Amino acid sequence: MLRLSRTPSPASPPGPRSAVPAWAFLAFGGLAAVLYAVVPVALTPPLFLAVAVASIVATAIGARRHQVAGVRRPWWAMVAAETLFLGGAVLRAVIPGVDATPPGPAALIPDVLVVPGYLCWAYAVIDMLRRRRPTKADPAAADALLIGLGATLVVWVFLLGPRIAAAPESTASQVAAAFFPVVDVVLMVFAAQLMFADAARVPALWLLGASATVMFVGDLMYAVHEDGVDSGSPLVRLFDIFSLLAYAMMAAAALHPTMRTLTERQSVALRYFGIVRTAGIATVLVTPTVLAMVAPPSTGWNGAVRLALSFLLTVTVVIRLVRANNSQTRAERAARHRATHDALTDLPNRELLTETISRLSEADEGQEITLLFIDLDRFKMVNDSWGHAVGDELLCAVAARLRTAVRGEDLVCRVGGDEFVVLIASTTDSSQVASLTERLLDDFAEPFDLSVGSVVITPSIGVASSDGATEALELIRDADTAMYKAKSSGRNGYAFFDQILHEQVRTRVEIEQALRGALDRGELSVHYQPIVDLANDELTGFEALMRWDHPQLGRVSPLEFIPIAEDTGLIVEYGAWLLEEAANQLVRWRAARADDLPPLHISVNISVRQLRDSALVGVVRRALRRTGLPASTLWLEITESGVMEDPETALATLRALRALGVRLAIDDFGTGYASLNYLRSIPARIVKIDRSFVAGVGEGSHNEAIVKAVVAMAHALGQRVVAEGVETVVQRDWLRAYGCDLVQGWLYGAPRSADAQVAWMDRTATALQLDHLS
Structure with missing residues (x-):
């Protein structure tokens, strides 16, 4: 006996993995951060080096373990960023004069590696966002921009503004230190988009977002330290602790099995605003007011910049509201269209037909409402002979022909498998309706050109009219009854609903x-x-x-x-x-x-x-x-x-x-x-x-x-x-x-x-x- 064995494709996604290594490494990083705060200064460099190297190795292992070849590129960029950050830290520790007080030009040497590290980190997050984002209409971009503008305003008030005001006294190292929080803000904008996107929110995503936030706080502290130019400041050690935590969170994100979803296209998962997201946006919106009260601008140009940032915040909020409203309107229209139209032919369905009859009847404008109920004769034989795909093709062709045959103001609906209804609201008399019905019969005599060749199918048409208030379901039922009369009379014809048929319907219901x-x-x-x-x-x-x-x-x-x-x-x-x-x-x-x-x-x-x-x-x-x-x-x-x-x-x-x-x-x-x-x-x-x-x-x-x-x-x-x-x-x-x-x-x-x-x-x-x- 031959047996076909199926071996996994190299490109197939990895199977279920345990999340224990991720949480274990995060615990390791947290413990290392605590030890870093209490051990003697002489032990801090080897401890930092051990955690950084372990994080780089763990990130690489996570990328290979959980991600398939071909989509690991963002994670390799993340590994490169961690390596470059570590290189900058090593240069800061071994090059003489880097930590001099006050800092001199040598303090800029580590930035030769740190700046490319930020670029690699930014590339990784942007690539993840490109691969993962479910829709372009996702409001996450606006929300992330709000967070970024709020953070930029804080950085300007407490770092950039004072640094520029004191430009003659500021060193190159201090200017560079002030630059990094700005870079972090940009990274946070992209990371926030990942966090806010209408898609699955998994542990790896939270860990990556937390890493970006910790990096921002650490760089902010380092910039403040550079302002104080005090090498013994506790901010230096606190900056290193935040760096350790950022390393550990990046590695934990890579080790978590959900990391592969960060590079997979996500389906839209609309949800209500969470408390964190709501609180974050609210905080950003009140930031200009709070800052104006706590730290009023000292110069006119400083106030102008703050005003410009506040204006951008306001514009972003307005854009966010407009897009949200438009998105909701489009979603409601799409949902309404799906509920009232046939998915195959895109014709109005029975629900919209019923609503239209009721609306016209309530308007009572003296118009006669006439329904032509059309059923295709022996349509089942088409499905049985050529399959349902050809049957669907024929239904679409019938829909197109009916649209062409009637007036623009008439409503053509598909109300069942092979059942169509034409609604005519006018003062048209019965002779004109009969003429239209005969014309439809003539139109159906022409073959339909389908993928299997020319197919001829005949209709049976029932006609029912009402010149006053009428129940929609009753009128549809009357037209349906007349259609069955046409079908029982030999098919490929039409019949009008009359009092005799009404009595027959009543009798049938009783029976x-x-x-x-x-x-x-x-x-x-x-x-x-x-x-x-x-x-x-x-x-x-x-x-x-x-x-x-x-x-x-x-x-x-x-x-x-x-x-x-x-x-x-x-x-x-x-x-x-x-x-x-x-x-x-x-x-x-x-x-x-x-x-x-x-x-x-x-x-x-x-x-x-x-x-x-x-x-x-x-x-x-x-x-x-x-x-x-x-x-x-x-x-x-x-x-x-x-x-x-x-x-x-x-x-x-x-x-x-x-x-x-x-x-x-x-x-x-x-x-x-x-x-x-x-x-x-x-x-x-x-x-x-x-x-x-x-x-x-x-x-x-x-x-x-x-x-x-x-x-x-x-x-x-x-x-x-x-x-x-x-x-x-x-x-x-x-x-x-x-x-x-x-x-x-x-x-x-x-x-x-x-x-x-x-x-x-x-x-x-x-x-x-x-x-x-x-």
């Missing part, structure tokens, strides 16, 4: 409500119609037919309640009941029947809904097992149109039924998709000719040629033929002469209850015995 629970109330019964062998006029079986007697409605015609049971799905339950009742009755008849008489069969109709139900085979199997009826005596009647609703599923079900041993019959043959190909593909051994073709045979009707052809075709395929609706002796004799096998109809008996058929069978048996004796 549907009454039909629910009819089985539980014992209102359903089974009637049986004889099926006779034409060769000898002997009874061979019965067709079981469902009947319904309602206390108020009386005897309801099967032509009325069977389609409703089909539409509502009740036919699945009621059909299973009919099957078992008929099977039980045939078992009783067979037990009471004389041995010298032909064995009987029972024929039961299977509806389209039942045929689509995957449980049908199990229902038949259980009915046979519970009743003990031989499978060969059960005939199941199916229609050609029922099979063609879903050919693959239907044929698979029919083959499974045939495997049980039951016999399959094609009912109402000739009224659907009758052809030799269908007769060959459906595993049926009986063909039932519809009564509409039997009418007039023996009297020179044109139906005679059709019946002859069906009989000859069925016999050629080894199938038996049953003629339905035989009512006269002339019909019977003609059918017998041309080889029809079996017949049923009122000539031999109407559908009756089981008890009535027992009496009929007794009389028939007695008559046959008398015929034999005579």
